Amino acid sequence: MATIKELSRTRDRLVGGHRLCAGCGASIAVRQVMLGAGADTEVVTACATGCLEVSTTIYPYSSWDTPFIHNAFENAAATISGVEASFKGLQRAGKIDPERKLKFVAFGGDGGTYDIGLQSLSGAMERGHNIVYVCYDNGAYMNTGIQRSSATPRGSWATTSEVGSVQPGKPQRRKDLTAIMAAHHIPYAAQASIGYWQDLVRKAEKAFAVEGPAFLNVFAPCPRGWRCDGAQTTAIARLAVETAFWPVFEVEDGVWRLTTPARAREPRPVAEFLKTQGRFKHLFRPENAELLEEIQRDVDEYYAGLKRLAGEE
């Protein structure tokens, strides 16, 4: 893959001037993913309703240096599948050069992907469209004000899974969406973090290169929702990988492979990641010690399962 110097000279498909928060992980995720498309590749972008969409397309401005469509919240996958279908139909009709190559990418947050958009995404993946779907996962409905989603981690505070005298944040574990996507037997599914840009750009390159559907689940911190320092976004995104809170891996033609960076081979305690964010602050109170241990066990168990799938144990 390209060096960082080369990448730094590659044009951005999401340009400056948008209204996302300082330190927002979503815009970093988009820019890194788009680097994987290659500078000369024509890309059409769809975006689910969410922070990314509202902050980058305020009429009459656009931050997207690609053709762009926003339809609604739950249907970015269906929408981009229709764009791709039209392209195929127009090529078959001879109205578009049959040699022309185009890539189709859709972005959605975890709310628009894990929850309300899951059916639409599953359908599009099953139908085998030549699309890349990217979830920027910040673990809650940030655009509407930090409500819990099925990507919200266990124990996390959110405005609809409050921390109170009888409930220490969200009781349930988050859904394993990347595995669900892999279960669609698509050519490429991967989980990545904006903290490991080489890993992410390499995965994006693979996703754009395959013929057929590809899925990327990208860990993208939200300083506003996580109650953390916006200057620490990428550091926290690295810690998530290094603690195995968010293991990075890929499933290529059914073959699972952990892409864990060397320095994260032996995961650090998950508490190191959790303590960087206000949403987990209550977990460090004495009365929640057991929950903290359970969260560590969840992480260990999941990582061990991934290792088995990847044939590392």
Add this chain to the structure above:
Amino acid sequence: MTDTTPTAVVGAAAVDLSAVEQRTIASTGNLFVAEAFRQIDPDAVCAYPITPQTTIVEEFAKFVANGRVHTEYVTVESEHSAMSATIGASAAGGRAFTVTSSQGLALMWEELHIASGLRLPIVMINANRAISAPINIHGDHSDVMGARDSGWIILMAENAQEAYDNTIIATRVAEAARLPVMPTLDGFITTHSIARGQVADDATVKAFVGEYVPDDSLLRSTSPVMVGAFANLGPTYMKVKKAERDAIDASLPIIGEVGAQWASVIGRDYGHVESYGVDDADLVVVIMGSAAGNVRAVVRRLREQGQRVGVVKVRTYRPFPAADLAAAVSGARAIAVLDRAESFGAPAGPLALDTLAALYGAGIQVPVRSYLYGLGGADVRLDLVEQVYADLADVADDGDGLLNPTPRYLGIR
């Protein structure tokens, strides 16, 4: 000979009138529609099965499997995705069609508004069917009325022939008006009954609909287009809505013009309203869809008995042809509007409300009676229609108010 007659609102259809051939066939309404789809050969069809529309998507699947269309056929996992993908396909510059009914149309509701708000020339057939609960798969207009205010042009067919013609007309109307169009046909009565009708030859249909050249497209590589921007600040949103209002109002003459062009090709008239026996009629029924035939049969019988009765069928429902309707009923002494859908809590049925507004706008003050009929496919017996005319005769003689206090349910106490 090529028809190059200049027209006021849309370009002429490039049809060679001397070469038009029509076949008379017997088929179901759905298969007439599927045949129109095959002839139009859209770039994308994104659809999901639902009774009673399913035989359209099944028939189209055969066309796809046998290479008879170039269409990319996207068999989505829900009607919400059907309309979502159709929106994507249309924004990409392809001619994009879909088909739905009832719960499917309801599931699409937010997408209907997005399709029209984005000004995409989508054509969607609706097989008119009751809305749950209780669940019922038969024909009425409850589903259509849920889409009434969504900015779509809505065409109501009485029979298979009109459903076929409307599908072809809709293609040109959508692209000329830059609005989505929903041609509808009544569930089972029209979708599944075998009827006699005429189908034009493929070359005529292809020439009539022409090639779609969008103004903008997501697939245009130079100057990227943004579709679906965030219009949250200032008056932008309201300006866009005003433009939509202007567009759908301006589509009425477009529909008329394209309908007239198709009529000149195949010899069947298209009018926004179709009148029967109204010229001297004292008592007039206003209705839409398949039951218009039942009413016409009753009118024929009553007129043979010397009664001055008539019926007006509304074909273009949105935009509402208020002036045409008012003109058609202007001589009536009493009017009954038969609705096949509820508008619960409203002073009258949906078509009755539109009719009242049309009459008011034209300065016509005659008694109007609102009826509900045929919900969930309930039979529209001729004796029920006769009862309506009998009621109207009393109303015309006694007055007793301009509007009944609540709609009367035909055939139900």
